[in-house]
Each structure stands twice: as structure tokens, then as C-alpha cells.
Amino acid sequence: MLVSILIPTRNRARSLATLLKSLERVNLCNPSRMEILVIDNGSTDETPSMLKDEQLKNRLCSLTVLREDRPGKARALNCGLATVGGELIIILDDDVTVDRNCIAKHIEAYGQSNFAAIQGRVLPGKDPEGRDADPSRLREYNIPIVDYGDKMIPIRGLIGTNMSVKRGVLEAVGRFDDRLGPGASGFSEDTELSIRICEAGFEIGYTPGAVVYHELNPARYGRAYNRDVEYRKGVSRSIYRHDSLMFRVLPDLLANCLRFGIYKMLGLTQKAYKTEGRIMKCWGYMMGKRRAAGKSEPAS
Secondary structure (H helix, E strand, C coil), rough: CEEEEEEEECCCHHHHHHHHHHHCCCCCCCHHHHEEEEEEECCCHHHHHHHHHHHHHCCCCEEEEEECCCCCCCHHHHHCCHHHHHCCEEEEEECCCEEHHHHHHHHHHHHHHCCCCCEEEEEEEEEECECCCCCCHHHHHHHEEEECCCCEECCCCCCCCCEEHHHHHHHHHHCCCCCCCCCCCCCCHHHHHHHHHHHHCCEEEEEEEEEEEECCCCHHCCCCHHHHHHHHHHHHHHHCCCCCCHHHHHHHHHHHHHHHHHHHHHHCCHHHHHHHHHHHHHHHHHHHHHHHHHEEEECC
């Protein structure tokens, strides 16, 4: 089958170049049956010139560059999906590198299962100085880590950092919701798509062999970034979910505030870090619903 790799990007020229270099080294029986589509979502750095240089290289697979100036990762992905040729679509974030067997393992997983979409493994990579992650600080790096073990298993949802889906499934359930994701609400374009995939009767699976390594970016480290991320996750969730504020969200908020105080008092820093994020997610959900209610009120 023809495999299409979609990479949405914005202002990450250095990271994107590293990803493209890793894709040159993948193990595939027939690399010509792989196409790479990079969708530039309005970059203002050296990304456009870097991509022009990349297109001049001799490659075993094609590299197509598209431009989507309207902000939003979901819009960029939908731009790519409108022109993609592959029967299998692999979506990668622009700040990862792929293991040599990553693409082959995505393909292999479909032959070994009835899954309609596949989540690959996401592990911590290196920082700008080439240092590995400190295992005791993994949560503080604020990167998505996906590791469900060493066996293929069914799972509930996808994380767009390293996922694949059959083209026919997207034709059945539709493309990404462009209200969601980076550049729009901030997050959850992959989660909302996962819900539609499952509601349509398809199954999502995880395969351990399709590995990518997420770069460590010091700008993302620490509590302030984590609070902002979790708040925006809550706002994003408020767009596509309808949880009861009174009977679910508010009780969760109060319970997590209590847990946070206990963990801080006991010096359980990692648990406190995680719980603080949950508090911000609840708060973001409530603020998102409040804003939506305000927009729906008729003008006086």
C-alpha cells in the first residue's frame, strides 16, 4: 500500500529538519511506496527556505510541501488530508524523531489486527545539548509520553504525536474539528477524532514497535507551563464534551484541591504536580463553558 506521512509544522525549522533526517533512515522494503507531506501552518522562521532545500535532495520517497496560513494544527492536517494519496495515513508531530522501524511497525500492526487506527509509542528524546531525560523528572518535561507496554492492545484514544489511521476510516467519520488543537483551542483534536472513530464502530489499538522520541524543550519545563497546558486542555474539552458542572466538574475540582494540599504537606512533589494540572483542567473546562454560554446569549 501507499503510506502517507503527514507532518503539520509551524516555526520549528530545526526540529522539523531533524525529523525529516530520521525519516530518511527508516527501514522499509519499498520506500518509494511512502510519501511525506509537510503542511506549513504559516511559519515565519526559516521553515519555508529549509523545506525548499529539503525538496532538492535525492530521496527514495516523495516530499510534498503544502501551505495553510489559517492558524491551527487541525486546519493544517485537514489541508493535507484533502490531497493525500495513501491508503494508510501516519501523523507525526514536528518535534519528534522516528525509530528506524517506526513506519514499518505501523504498517505491520494492521496486518496483525483488526484495528482501524493505531497509536504508536512516544518516549522522551534528548534536550538541545544532547542529554537524555532524567527518569525522576519525566512529568516536569511536559511532553506526551505513551507507553502501554510491550504488547499490542486495544486502547480508547489516540495522541496525534505518533498515530496512524486507515484512509477509509477518515472518509467514514470525517476530518479533524478545526475548533480544536494547537493554534485554536490548544488541544484535543486527536481525542475528539478518537471519539468519532469509536462511535462509528471502529477499534483503536496500540503497537509498541512504532516508536518516536519526543524532543525535550527547556521552554516547556516546569509548573507554569504545565498549568497553562492543563488549563487549555480543559478549555478544549469544554468544546466537545458535556460533563455536568455541578455533579462532575466542580466535585472533581474540590477533590483535587484537597489532594493537592495533602500531597504538598507530605512532600509528594510528583503527585502534587500532577494534581495541580488536574485542578487547572477543571478550571479551564468551567471557564470554557462560561465563555460559550456568554456567546450564546442574545444581544440586548
